[in-house]
Amino acid sequence: xxxxxxxxxxxxxxxxxxxxxxxxxxxxxxxxxxxxxxxxxxxxxxxxxxxxxxxxxxxxxxxxxxxxxxxxxxxxxxxxxxxxxxxxxxxxxxxxxxxxxxxxxxxxxxxxxxxxxxxxxxxxxxxxxxxxxxxxxxxxxxxxxxxxxxxxxxxxxxxxxxxxxxxxxxxxxxxxxxxxxxxxxxxxxxxxxxxxxxxxxxxxxxxxxx
Amino acid sequence: xxxxxxxxxxxxxxxxxxxxxxxxxxxxxxxxxxxxxxxxxxxxxxxxxxxxxxxxxxxxxxxxxxxxxxxxxxxxxxxxxxxxxxxxxxxxxxxxxxxxxxxxxxxxxxxxxxxxxxxxxxxxxxxxxxxxxxxxxxxxxxxxxxxxxxxxxxxxxxxxxxxxxxxxxxxxxxxxxxxxxxxxxxxxxxxxxxxxxxxxxxxxxxxxxx
Amino acid sequence: xxxxxxxxxxxxxxxxxxxxxxxxxxxxxxxxxxxxxxxxxxxxxxxxxxxxxxxxxxxxxxxxxxxxxxxxxxxxxxxxxxxxxxxxxxxxxxxxxxxxxxxxxxxxxxxxxxxxxxxxxxxxxxxxxxxxxxxxxxxxxxxxxxxxxxxxxxxxxxxxxxxxxxxxxxxxxxxxxxxxxxxxxxxxxxxxxxxxxxxxxxxxxxxxxx
Amino acid sequence: xxxxxxxxxxxxxxxxxxxxxxxxxxxxxxxxxxxxxxxxxxxxxxxxxxxxxxxxxxxxxxxxxxxxxxxxxxxxxxxxxxxxxxxxxxxxxxxxxxxxxxxxxxxxxxxxxxxxxxxxxxxxxxxxxxxxxxxxxxxxxxxxxxxxxxxxxxxxxxxxxxxxxxxxxxxxxxxxxxxxxxxxxxxxxxxxxxxxxxxxxxxxxxxxxx
Numbered sequence: 086x087x088x089x090x091x092x093x094x095x096x097x098x099x100x101x102x103x104x105x106x107x108x109x110x111x112x113x114x115x116x117x118x119x120x121x122x123x124x125x126x127x128x129x130x131x132x133x134x135x136x137x138x139x140x141x142x143x144x145x146x147x148x149x150x151x152x153x154x155x156x157x158x159x160x161x162x163x164x165x166x167x168x169x170x171x172x173x174x175x176x177x178x179x180x181x182x183x184x185x186x187x188x189x190x191x192x193x194x195x196x197x198x199x200x201x202x203x204x205x206x207x208x209x210x211x212x213x214x215x216x217x218x219x220x221x222x223x224x225x226x227x228x229x230x231x232x233x234x235x236x237x238x239x240x241x242x243x244x245x246x247x248x249x250x251x252x253x254x255x256x257x258x259x260x261x262x263x264x265x266x267x268x269x270x271x272x273x274x275x276x277x278x279x280x281x282x283x284x285x286x287x288x289x290x291x292x293x294x295x
Numbered sequence: 296x297x298x299x300x301x302x303x304x305x306x307x308x309x310x311x312x313x314x315x316x317x318x319x320x321x322x323x324x325x326x327x328x329x330x331x332x333x334x335x336x337x338x339x340x341x342x343x344x345x346x347x348x349x350x351x352x353x354x355x356x357x358x359x360x361x362x363x364x365x366x367x368x369x370x371x372x373x374x375x376x377x378x379x380x381x382x383x384x385x386x387x388x389x390x391x392x393x394x395x396x397x398x399x400x401x402x403x404x405x406x407x408x409x410x411x412x413x414x415x416x417x418x419x420x421x422x423x424x425x426x427x428x429x430x431x432x433x434x435x436x437x438x439x440x441x442x443x444x445x446x447x448x449x450x451x452x453x454x455x456x457x458x459x460x461x462x463x464x465x466x467x468x469x470x471x472x473x474x475x476x477x478x479x480x481x482x483x484x485x486x487x488x489x490x491x492x493x494x495x496x497x498x499x500x501x502x503x504x505x
Numbered sequence: 506x507x508x509x510x511x512x513x514x515x516x517x518x519x520x521x522x523x524x525x526x527x528x529x530x531x532x533x534x535x536x537x538x539x540x541x542x543x544x545x546x547x548x549x550x551x552x553x554x555x556x557x558x559x560x561x562x563x564x565x566x567x568x569x570x571x572x573x574x575x576x577x578x579x580x581x582x583x584x585x586x587x588x589x590x591x592x593x594x595x596x597x598x599x600x601x602x603x604x605x606x607x608x609x610x611x612x613x614x615x616x617x618x619x620x621x622x623x624x625x626x627x628x629x630x631x632x633x634x635x636x637x638x639x640x641x642x643x644x645x646x647x648x649x650x651x652x653x654x655x656x657x658x659x660x661x662x663x664x665x666x667x668x669x670x671x672x673x674x675x676x677x678x679x680x681x682x683x684x685x686x687x688x689x690x691x692x693x694x695x696x697x698x699x700x701x702x703x704x705x706x707x708x709x710x711x712x713x714x715x
Numbered sequence: 716x717x718x719x720x721x722x723x724x725x726x727x728x729x730x731x732x733x734x735x736x737x738x739x740x741x742x743x744x745x746x747x748x749x750x751x752x753x754x755x756x757x758x759x760x761x762x763x764x765x766x767x768x769x770x771x772x773x774x775x776x777x778x779x780x781x782x783x784x785x786x787x788x789x790x791x792x793x794x795x796x797x798x799x800x801x802x803x804x805x806x807x808x809x810x811x812x813x814x815x816x817x818x819x820x821x822x823x824x825x826x827x828x829x830x831x832x833x834x835x836x837x838x839x840x841x842x843x844x845x846x847x848x849x850x851x852x853x854x855x856x857x858x859x860x861x862x863x864x865x866x867x868x869x870x871x872x873x874x875x876x877x878x879x880x881x882x883x884x885x886x887x888x889x890x891x892x893x894x895x896x897x898x899x900x901x902x903x904x905x906x907x908x909x910x911x912x913x914x915x916x917x918x919x920x921x922x923x924x925x
Contacts, residue, residue, distance in 0.1 A: 110901035110905060183835060192916065192918050202462070204435060208321065213437055214436070215435045225832070225844060226844070227843055227845060243331040267924035271320035272320040272322075275320060414671070425647060478531050489608065493612065625883060633857055689740075691739040699815060702815065702819055706915075708822050
């Protein structure tokens with residue numbers, strides 16, 4: 086895909102994530118890999134009002150290959166985190182959401198979010214209805230870039246996960262391409278919300294415990 | 296209606312169902328009967344971004360009559376379930392929703408969802424305000440196609456129902472045509488949500504019990 | 506205003522009410538008075554997909570003055586209820602909503618909904634911040650037209666109200682023109698929702714009781 | 716910026732605030748400073764349907780510099796409150812929201828809203844993840860203009876705040892320009908909602924108390 090199409094897609098997706106409450110207050114973001122480089126949004130801008138010409142292109146090692154004409158812009162602070170999922174798990178796209186459902190899940194679970202026996206679990210690649218979906222939870226840090234080591238550690242310890250929750254912060258979700266990353270993000274968000282509701286109703290989130 | 300119009304309608308409805316939270320994560324779906332065949336969406340695609348040219352046409356026995364040029368697409372896994380409502384109840388359209396309200400209802404009720412004395416009950420054909428609306432709940436299975444027998448059984452045991460809930464999964468809803476199927480889907484969803492709220496408030500969902 | 510403009514406005518407003526969850530499942534509705542006649546939507550149609558040419562014009566006594574070419578359409582079942590507010594209170598527009606917040610309020614209050622000391626109360630004509638806003642609640646009936654007597658009775662007993670709640674059903678709201686009716690409807694809905702939340706938090710909805 | 720662009724921007728933002736539930740029932744509002752004058756919406760109009768030609772221009776002392784042709788319109792009742800943030804804190808834009816999350820927060824906290832250790836706190840200028848975000852709460856008054864003294868007092872007592880909550884009413888939020896005011900408004904609203912949810916889950920909103 087040409088950079089222009091990827092950039093337009095990022096703007097389009099970011100607008101829909103805003104409508105879902107995932108990227109309000111300039112928070113959250115998305116990047117899409119395009120071959121050996123990654124198109125990524127700038128830091129600290131209104132995610133629902135971005136323009137394609139504001140996007141950066143970075144290499145897989147984080148080097149800036151192409152930048153917007155507007156010199157006040159900087160690549161998203163999530164860059165080093167996004168690159169962890171891309172380089173360690175061959176992700177084709179990574180979504181970072183501040184969804185209140187994700188944050189609530191990190192307040193109700195300790196080191197792992199776990200849920201089983203909900204149809205939407207099947208939306209996560211490799212998972213079946215009877216499987217227990219586990220998402221590691223890492224602690225938040227004062228600066229977003231300082232999360233990179235903890236994120237890498239969680240990715241290595243949970244080789245099957247497509248998401249890492251960050252306590253009191255949100256979630257990073259990825260997939261082999263943007264469609265699968267977005268599908269994962271929607272399924273995880275649904276499951277975080279369902280788990281919070283289940284806890285409120287006094288229903289265990291996992292069969293045989295939880 | 297020409298296939299093109301039905302296909303466009305399906306895409307349009309699926310987008311609005313996405314906005315309602317019924318078909319996120321590529322889940323859920325809709326089919327519309329057009330005479331002796333059925334137009335149905337492909338499996339595993341983003342329901343809010345479908346194009347009319349991606350639709351399948353199948354016969355009432357499930358045989359594929361017309362398929363999209365994109366050979367990577369397969370008919371929705373719900374096909375055999377949709378055909379149960381079409382063939383056993385003469386449905387003109389069937390909607391499958393993963394609405395969190397439907398799932399929550401299946402967690403609070405055992406084998407039957409039941410509610411009475413809410414105006415929206417009148418939106419279900421044949422039901423009056425004083426009637427108790429009952430929706431059978433069947434257990435989920437690992438594969439969607441394995442639900443077909445349980446769905447058929449529920450349809451036969453509840454000859455007046457226009458919906459079958461699937462525990463921890465969602466709901467199948469139908470009607471004589473797409474307008475009535477959609478109206479039913481909206482009324483059922485409202486009633487599932489109302490019931491969950493009523494339980495939370497400690498209010499019985501049925502007069503004289505519940 | 507020409508009938509065409511009023512009809513377009515009704516379709517436009519109904520679409521936005523659908524997005525608010527007030528008129529799903531073909532329920533709810535709106536009428537707008539235009540001099541000595543009233544433009545009103547048909548019964549049992551999808552409120553978010555209405556077309557201007559589907560509107561009826563009725564006289565203040567309910568007589569049909571002008572009807573759509575589509576002979577399968579009938580005037581809204583709410584007609585006699587809408588006319589009560591128009592004739593008894595000189596309303597310029599009446600909105601009927603099935604909002605789940607309105608229904609929940611009727612489950613938590615007995616014969617009167619009452620709330621005080623919320624800024625949004627000031628959005629109801631004649632009310633100040635320190636006033637207690639009271640909305641009468643009437644019991645629902647099997648058929649919508651049978652509500653007319655109870656609605657008239659409530660309107661006469663509460664000469665200052667711009668709304669009547671119908672238990673387990675919804676609410677009728679009006680104002681001197683469509684802008685004031687819509688403003689009232691938004692304020693009442695906000696207050697119903699706020700009251701339900703306050704009850705859930707254990708906070709009295711009225712200062713000095715409630 | 717020409718007045719026309721600022722006016723269009725206000726209409727556009729007000730529409731999106733309506734969709735967020737911040738300015739329903741003609742309540743709430745926004746003003747944007749443009750050099751030595753301020754563009755402000757009229758009082759008591761539907762905020763989601765405003766037109767650029769309905770805007771007022773006022774001086775920093777409140778004098779009307781330019782008014783719409785429609786002589787029935789008056790400047791927003793919030794004018795004197797907006798000017799407090801503009802003159803005392805050099806705000807470039809002020810947003811007034813009736814968000815139900817803000818109102819709920821004022822019901823759960825006494826004189827100060829306080830929250831710590833949530834990522835979205837970083838969206839407020841000058842705040843870090845480990846800081847405790849404090850928002851003063853002032854009591855509501857019968858008339859909006861009577862709030863001005865209490866608002867000024869709160870602004871002077873809390874020199875670092877970018878928001879003042881008004882009990883049972885809503886919140887005033889500002890920033891150095893409209894982007895930062897809107898970012899602040901989104902972050903505060905998220906945090907008010909999060910705090911209400913945390914209280915409901917029995918989780919303290921501040922580490923070491925709250």
